[in-house]
Amino acid sequence: MVGVNVLDKRVGALVEIVGAAHVLTDPHDTAPYLTEWRNLYHGTTPAVVRPGSVDEISQILKWASANGHPIIPQGGNTGLVGAQVPDESGNEIILSLNRLNNIRDIDAQGGTIVAEAGVILQDIQTAAADAGMLFPLSLGAQGTCRIGGNISTNAGGVGVLAYGNTRDLVLGLEVVLPTGEIWNGLKRLRKDNTGYDLKNLFIGAEGTLGIVTAAVLKLYPAPAGRAVAFAGLADPAAALALLSTARKAAGPSLTGFELLPRISIDFVLRHVPGNRDPLAEPHPWYVLLEISSPRSEADAAEMMEQTLSNGFEAGNVADAAIASSLAQIDAMWKIRHDISEAQRPEGGSIKHDISVPVARVPEFMDRAIAAVTAAIPGCRPVGFGHLGDGNIHFNISQPPGMDKEEFLAMWSGMNSLVHDIVAQMDGSVSAEHGIGRLKRDLLKTVKSDIELDLMRRIKSAFDPAGILSPGRVL
Numbered sequence: 001m002v003g004v005n006v007l008d009k010r011v012g013a014l015v016e017i018v019g020a021a022h023v024l025t026d027p028h029d030t031a032p033y034l035t036e037w038r039n040l041y042h043g044t045t046p047a048v049v050r051p052g053s054v055d056e057i058s059q060i061l062k063w064a065s066a067n068g069h070p071i072i073p074q075g076g077n078t079g080l081v082g083a084q085v086p087d088e089s090g091n092e093i094i095l096s097l098n099r100l101n102n103i104r105d106i107d108a109q110g111g112t113i114v115a116e117a118g119v120i121l122q123d124i125q126t127a128a129a130d131a132g133m134l135f136p137l138s139l140g141a142q143g144t145c146r147i148g149g150n151i152s153t154n155a156g157g158v159g160v161l162a163y164g165n166t167r168d169l170v171l172g173l174e175v176v177l178p179t180g181e182i183w184n185g186l187k188r189l190r191k192d193n194t195g196y197d198l199k200n201l202f203i204g205a206e207g208t209l210g211i212v213t214a215a216v217l218k219l220y221p222a223p224a225g226r227a228v229a230f231a232g233l234a235d236p237a238a239a240l241a242l243l244s245t246a247r248k249a250a251g252p253s254l255t256g257f258e259l260l261p262r263i264s265i266d267f268v269l270r271h272v273p274g275n276r277d278p279l280a281e282p283h284p285w286y287v288l289l290e291i292s293s294p295r296s297e298a299d300a301a302e303m304m305e306q307t308l309s310n311g312f313e314a315g316n317v318a319d320a321a322i323a324s325s326l327a328q329i330d331a332m333w334k335i336r337h338d339i340s341e342a343q344r345p346e347g348g349s350i351k352h353d354i355s356v357p358v359a360r361v362p363e364f365m366d367r368a369i370a371a372v373t374a375a376i377p378g379c380r381p382v383g384f385g386h387l388g389d390g391n392i393h394f395n396i397s398q399p400p401g402m403d404k405e406e407f408l409a410m411w412s413g414m415n416s417l418v419h420d421i422v423a424q425m426d427g428s429v430s431a432e433h434g435i436g437r438l439k440r441d442l443l444k445t446v447k448s449d450i451e452l453d454l455m456r457r458i459k460s461a462f463d464p465a466g467i468l469s470p471g472r473v474l
């Protein structure tokens, strides 16, 4: 229990740096920062501090390092591994980046945008589009998550197939180190082989090595045409075959390839308004695919038609619908983006974010579905996601009527079942969401001693006082 005087002193020091208006202590004001999207973690904090400049962040971290006060950076609070919310000790101060929300520069010719950490991802996409360009990072939380959070989790999303993870979209970073030192690495270079690539250490570090305050991001020319389609199929093996067909027809123009089981469509139709069944008849599995052309709408449509007709001919596609307007494109993608939200009203959901070699996704699906349904009869596997990246969100909804807490108590047993299959297939137990607190103990089982030791040495070199996001990742 922290004494009242100590607490007052901390708040006083923060107020001196950022002003009273930007230090939140009232439980009503701090509540939204203390719990997260999945409602798995609930914490307490002496204060949420909302600095308005890089210099203020530097002063806060200098003070925290000197006095041993733990700091947890938070952006949009959409992270899925519990790293951005404080623990229950009552000691961890939340540093919100949300006031650092300027786009400092946009250069269409050079293909770069310089954004501060607190800019909402969707605002970066819009700014890029207004300049006739594309910022291809795209995920369900894009209206809420912030670019500093995307960088710190190395977010993936639906554009990875063509454009890579967030790591592939970052040219330079500005970071405040736990000691308060500021590193200005806001370079716009596409090539720079001058020693260790420091920026890559901060990308995906989940706020453990420094606070990202701004980034230089890559922009791409906006496609001249987009074709989006829903295809109904028998199984993931047919989807994998369609992926090869689409790659042959579209090459690098294949910009999205998402696998969805029928149950995910049922959940979306049942729980999220504004959606309709994509095809006339139900199918066991679906693929949502997008092809983008640098030339024209007609070119994108032609590549899509070629893909689907080859898919029909090979017997892999049972039915398909191609969007014929921007509204229909958005409606198709809305189904995919609404899956996360639609699982909630179905009760408890045990989550996995795995990757395996792309060609082995059908085998993974078969084995994982068989294993979990044998362990909990009546449970409902909802395995969906980025087939083109070999990344499946293999979630399991509880059997209808089962007590939610009783089901969720089986979380770690189900994780072991699924992760054992992943290990046998040389896969990853965290393809895009990170480690945070949720998978910290799991990290020890998937990294070698030398890897863990190197990670600890890097952590202590950057954060000798151990004040930044302690207990996350390591």
Ligand code: FAD
Binding pocket: 037, 072, 073, 074, 075, 076, 077, 078, 079, 080, 083, 084, 097, 117, 138, 139, 140, 141, 144, 145, 146, 147, 148, 149, 150, 151, 152, 153, 154, 155, 156, 157, 158, 205, 206, 207, 208, 210, 211, 212, 213, 340, 341, 432, 433, 436, 469, 472
């Ligand atoms: P937060 O949740 O606030 O923080 C996440 C982590 O980053 C924490 O460790 C935090 O301490 C740290 N952090 C935040 N800002 C900074 C900073 N400026 N400097 C240093 N550390 C910082 N992820 C995917 O990869 N692909 C998906 O398709 C995807 N879909 C999602 C869909 C939904 C509906 C939701 C809720 C989440 C989804 N996610 C997905 C999870 C994803 O990690 C986040 O949405 C996003 O990248 C996190 O951004 P944020 O601003 O919300 O970060």
